[in-house]
Amino acid sequence: MPNGVLIIDKPQDWTSMDVCAKIRGIFHERRVGHGGTLDPMATGVLPVFVGRATRAVEFATEGKKEYIAALKLGVITNTQDTTGQVLETRPVQVDRTALEGALASFRGDISQIPPMYSAIKRDGKKLYELARAGKEVERPPRPVTIYALEVLDQAPAGFPQEENTWYLKVRCSKGTYIRTLCHDIGQALGCGGSLSALRRTEAAGFTLDRAVSLEELQASPDPAALLAPVDGCFGEYPAVTIGAGAMKKAKNGSPFSCKAMDGIWRVYGSDGDFLLLGRCTGGRMTTIKSFFEV
Structure with a gap:
C-alpha cells in the first residue's frame, strides 16, 4: 500500500487538485492530498501526500x-x-x-x-x-x-x-x-x-531539487519508489526511539513513558519505522498525530 510524500514540480496551467487527481489514478489510492495550493499559472514544489501520509497535510500547509x-x-x-x-x-x-x-x-x-x-x-x-x-x-x-x-x-x-x-x-x-x-x-x-x-x-520542508515532474512519475517503472518518507515534514523536531512496551501503548493511543525532554518529538519504533509526532511533558509522551498503518 503506497504511503509517503511525492514532491511534484507542478506544471503551468494545472491546478493543485488536477495533480492530485492524476496521482490518485497512478497509485489507485483514494487518500491523496496536497500541502498548499498553487495557482494554475505557478510552477514548482507541490508536496502531494499519499495513503496514511495524508495525516500530515494539516501540518504541511502551516509551514514556511x-x-x-x-x-x-x-x-x-x-x-x-x-x-x-x-x-x-x-x-x-x-x-x-x-x-x-x-x-x-x-x-x-x-x-x-x-x-x-x-x-x-x-x-x-x-x-x-x-x-x-x-x-x-x-x-x-x-x-x-x-x-x-x-x-x-x-x-x-x-x-x-x-x-x-x-x-x-x-x-x-x-x-x-x-x-x-x-x-x-x-x-x-x-x-x-x-x-x-x-x-x-x-x-513543507521539501525543496525543488527533490521534485519530479508528472512525466517522470508516469514514466517510472515503480512510482512508489519516488515517495519520500512522511517524517521529512517534521525535520525541525528532534527524534526519539521507543521500545516494544511503549510502542504497544502508542499504537493503542495511550500515553507512554519516554526519556525525553519536554517538547515535540518525532517518535520511532526500534525497527526504525516512524510512528508518530508526540508531545513529551514530565517524561510522558502523548500523541499529536500517528502515522503507522492501523
Missing part, C-alpha cells in the same frame, strides 16, 4: 514557503497577475535603489487584503465566484509574515526576460498571496505592478 516571483511594473490587473484583465497601465521610472527602498516596508509582519480572485469564502461563496459575477466585497486584512524578500540580479532559468520586470525571492508564512505582494509593491512605487511568473522553490 519560498518562491521566485516576477514582478512586472506598470501594469495593474483585476487578478493582480498578468493572466487577468488589464485595468490600467502606467509609465515606469523605477531603478533598483527605488525598488529596494520600497521592499523594506514589506519585510516582517505585514497585513494583506486578500484578492477578490481567491478561494476564500464569504457567506458560503468563494470570492472568485463573486468576482466573476462582477461583484466586489470588503475583505478584512489578514496578518502574514515575510521572512525574507530580496531582489535577484537576473532572471532565473525558465523565467521570461521582460521590460520593467524584476525578479524577487520571497520566503513567507502560510496564507501569503504573492500576487497581492506584487500588487502592493507596485502601489508603493506609484506605478502599479502585477505578478507575471511564479515558481515555488520550497514547501
Whole structure:
C-alpha cells in the first residue's frame, strides 16, 4: 500500500487538485492530498501526500514557503497577475535603489487584503465566484509574515526576460498571496505592478531539487519508489526511539513513558519505522498525530 510524500514540480496551467487527481489514478489510492495550493499559472514544489501520509497535510500547509516571483511594473490587473484583465497601465521610472527602498516596508509582519480572485469564502461563496459575477466585497486584512524578500540580479532559468520586470525571492508564512505582494509593491512605487511568473522553490520542508515532474512519475517503472518518507515534514523536531512496551501503548493511543525532554518529538519504533509526532511533558509522551498503518 503506497504511503509517503511525492514532491511534484507542478506544471503551468494545472491546478493543485488536477495533480492530485492524476496521482490518485497512478497509485489507485483514494487518500491523496496536497500541502498548499498553487495557482494554475505557478510552477514548482507541490508536496502531494499519499495513503496514511495524508495525516500530515494539516501540518504541511502551516509551514514556511519560498518562491521566485516576477514582478512586472506598470501594469495593474483585476487578478493582480498578468493572466487577468488589464485595468490600467502606467509609465515606469523605477531603478533598483527605488525598488529596494520600497521592499523594506514589506519585510516582517505585514497585513494583506486578500484578492477578490481567491478561494476564500464569504457567506458560503468563494470570492472568485463573486468576482466573476462582477461583484466586489470588503475583505478584512489578514496578518502574514515575510521572512525574507530580496531582489535577484537576473532572471532565473525558465523565467521570461521582460521590460520593467524584476525578479524577487520571497520566503513567507502560510496564507501569503504573492500576487497581492506584487500588487502592493507596485502601489508603493506609484506605478502599479502585477505578478507575471511564479515558481515555488520550497514547501513543507521539501525543496525543488527533490521534485519530479508528472512525466517522470508516469514514466517510472515503480512510482512508489519516488515517495519520500512522511517524517521529512517534521525535520525541525528532534527524534526519539521507543521500545516494544511503549510502542504497544502508542499504537493503542495511550500515553507512554519516554526519556525525553519536554517538547515535540518525532517518535520511532526500534525497527526504525516512524510512528508518530508526540508531545513529551514530565517524561510522558502523548500523541499529536500517528502515522503507522492501523
